[in-house]
Amino acid sequence: xxxxxxxxxxxxxxxxxxxxxxxxxxxxxxxxxxxxxxxxxxxxxxxxxxxxxxxxxxxxxxxxxxxxxxxxxxxxxxxxxxxxxxxxxxxxxxxxxxxxxxxxxxxxxxxxxxxxxxxxxxxxxxxxxxxxxxxxxxxxxxxxxxxxxxxxxxxxxxxxxxxxxxx
Ligand code: K1U
Ligand code: ZN
Numbered sequence: 763x764x765x766x767x768x769x770x771x772x773x774x775x776x777x778x779x780x781x782x783x784x785x786x787x788x789x790x791x792x793x794x795x796x797x798x799x800x801x802x803x804x805x806x807x808x809x810x811x812x813x814x815x816x817x818x819x820x821x822x823x824x825x826x827x828x829x830x831x832x833x834x835x836x837x838x839x840x841x842x843x844x845x846x847x848x849x850x851x852x853x854x855x856x857x858x859x860x861x862x863x864x865x866x867x868x869x870x871x872x873x874x875x876x877x878x879x880x881x882x883x884x885x886x887x888x889x890x891x892x893x894x895x896x897x898x899x900x901x902x903x904x905x906x907x908x909x910x911x912x913x914x915x916x917x918x919x920x921x922x923x924x925x926x927x928x929x
Contacts, residue, residue: 763796764799765796767815768800769812770855772922775812776813776899779817780810781818783818783819786876793816794836794876797809797814800814801822808822811899813855813899820834821897821900822834822835823892823896825889833883835874835875836873836876837874838872838893839871840893840894841870841872843866843869847864847891850863851891856917856921858924859920861906861917863895863905865891867890868890871885906918
C-alpha cells in the first residue's frame with residue numbers, strides 16, 4: 763500500500779467529473795487500498811478518488827470510532843434522499859476550513875463493492891453527510907460550492923495564501 767498526495771483547493775482537477783469504473787481490476791483495487799491508507803493517515807472519515815488526482819468514481823469512508831469499518835464504494839449514486847440537515851464539514855482538500863453545510867438528512871446509495879457486487883445502503887447522520895460530500899467530489903463539487911459567494915471568496919483567498927506561504 764502507499765500514501766497518496768492529496769490535491770488541494772483551488773486545484774482545477776477537483777472540478778473534473780470522475781469517470782465510471784467499467785471493470786474492477788487490480789489498478790482499481792490498488793487505488794482503493796491506497797486511498798484507504800491515505801484517509802486513515804490524514805486522518806479523515808472519507809476520501810474520493812479525484813482528491814488523489816485519480817478520475818475514477820471510487821470513494822472510501824469510515825466514520826467508526828475505532829477506524830475499523832471501512833466502506834469502499836465504486837460508482838456510488840444517490841438513488842433517494844429526504845429531509846434537510848445542517849452539519850459542520852471539513853475537507854482534506856481544503857485544510858484549515860470548517861463550515862456549516864445544509865444537505866439531505868437521509869440518503870439511499872447504490873454502488874458496487876470491490877468484487878463488483880451491487881449493494882444498496884441507507885444512511886442518516888454523519889454517514890449520510892459524508893457519503894454526500896464524497897459523491898459530490900466525484901461530480902467536481904466541493905463543500906465550499908454549497909456556501910455563499912462571499913464565503914467562497916474568503917476561503918479561496920485563504921487557500922491561495924496557504925499554498926503561496928508553503929512554497
Ligand atoms: O472528503 C474529504 O475531504 C474528507 C472529509 C470528509 C468529511 C468530513 C466532515 C463532514 C463531511 C465529510 C474529512 O474527513 S475532513 C476530517 C474529519 O472530518 C475528521 C478527521 C479526523 C477525525 C474525525 C473527523
Ligand atoms: Zn472533501
